[in-house]
Amino acid sequence: MKNVLLILTLFLISSCGQSKKKEIQKYDGTYKTDTTKGCLIELIITSQPDGYHYKIKTSLREQEGLLAITKSEEEVYLTFTGLLGTEPKDEIEGQYIGYKIVIQNYGSSMNQYLNFSECDIKYLELIPTK
Numbered sequence: 001m002k003n004v005l006l007i008l009t010l011f012l013i014s015s016c017g018q019s020k021k022k023e024i025q026k027y028d029g030t031y032k033t034d035t036t037k038g039c040l041i042e043l044i045i046t047s048q049p050d051g052y053h054y055k056i057k058t059s060l061r062e063q064e065g066l067l068a069i070t071k072s073e074e075e076v077y078l079t080f081t082g083l084l085g086t087e088p089k090d091e092i093e094g095q096y097i098g099y100k101i102v103i104q105n106y107g108s109s110m111n112q113y114l115n116f117s118e119c120d121i122k123y124l125e126l127i128p129t130k
Contacts, residue, residue: 031126039119085115101126
């Protein structure tokens with residue numbers, strides 16, 4: 001009986017660690033916008049012992065910081081800690097959708113904001129590179 005409990009415990013511990021590792025690796029990588037649309041953004045996401053980190057480079061800025069990931073049912077939201085939009089100076093947020101990251105770059109007349117003034121595209125799609 002003790003052997004069965006020991007094997008079950010070891011199995012649970014090993015499978016818990018593997019799923020966490022797969023989840024972390026899911027977001028790791030380099031993402032870029034489609035340059036044919038006139039805007040180049042390169043984003044690198046890495047997993048570190050203290051969480052996810054990002055490095056982003058555009059034609060006007062380059063910045064690094066922590067990446068906060070929030071899950072709400074089936075949706076995954078990203079907050080780029082310390083990366084501020086052009087107007088207002090709020091942290092930029094995005095959504096992880098089907099292996100790509102989507103950031104709404106500017107709002108409407110009722111909800112005015114601008115994240116990246118160097119890009120004139122409403123929805124920035126950052127696609128993983130190989």
